[in-house]
Amino acid sequence: MxxxxxxxxxxxxxxxxxxxxxxxxxxxxxxxxxxxxxxxxxxxxxxxxxxxxxxxxxxxxxxxxxxxxxxxxxxFRHRRWHFNEVFVKINGVKHDLWRAVDHEGEVLERLVTKRRDKKAALN
Missing domain, CATH: 1.10.10 (Arc Repressor Mutant, subunit A)
Structure with missing residues (x-):
């Protein structure tokens, strides 16, 4: 219009x-x-x-x-997202922060683990 x-x-x-x-x-x-x-x-x-x-x-x-x-x-024929890992300290203890980020840069999902376990983060 x-x-x-x-x-x-x-x-x-x-x-x-x-x-x-x-x-x-x-x-x-x-x-x-x-x-x-x-x-x-x-x-x-x-x-x-x-x-x-x-x-x-x-x-x-x-x-x-x-x-x-x-x-x-x-x-965009395929919406793309990527998976990244960041190390953060929480109360002095090192943790892994896993994030799924889409093509626009928005965080889709977050997961904090004490151990580095990519397989668990992907599930």
Whole structure:
């Protein structure tokens, strides 16, 4: 859907509305925090305006994000993840921290063991 159709009756530019909604959705911010961040950038709106925009455009923008993520994931034919090992000290005792990390860098699983046992960590 084009921006002209969605934002037709609003005086504020579509970029500002999209920025405010994305800041609220993407980051763990309150409505007042979004208001303050936009105010620092010279955009004077209230937190109630951000709430109204979120109620009005949140689902549309979320659907666009989902669509773009699905398209990006289709470009990756295989989701890749890797397994790494880190040594950490807990209360002065050396332990092994095993982590499964996906292609985006997010930790999928963690396991802490006292002994180095890769087979147990993989299961």
């Amino acid at each position: 084009s921006n002209a159709g969605i934002f037709r009756y609003f005086k504020t530019s579509p970029e500002i509305i999209r920025l405010a909604v994305m800041m609220y959705v993407r980051y763990p911010l309150s409505l007042r925090n979004v208001e303050d961040l936009l105010h620092e950038r010279g955009i004077d709106i209230t937190h109630e305006t951000v709430r109204f925009w979120w109620n009005r455009f949140g689902t549309i923008i979320a659907a666009e994000i989902r669509r773009s993520r699905v398209q990006a994931m289709q470009n």
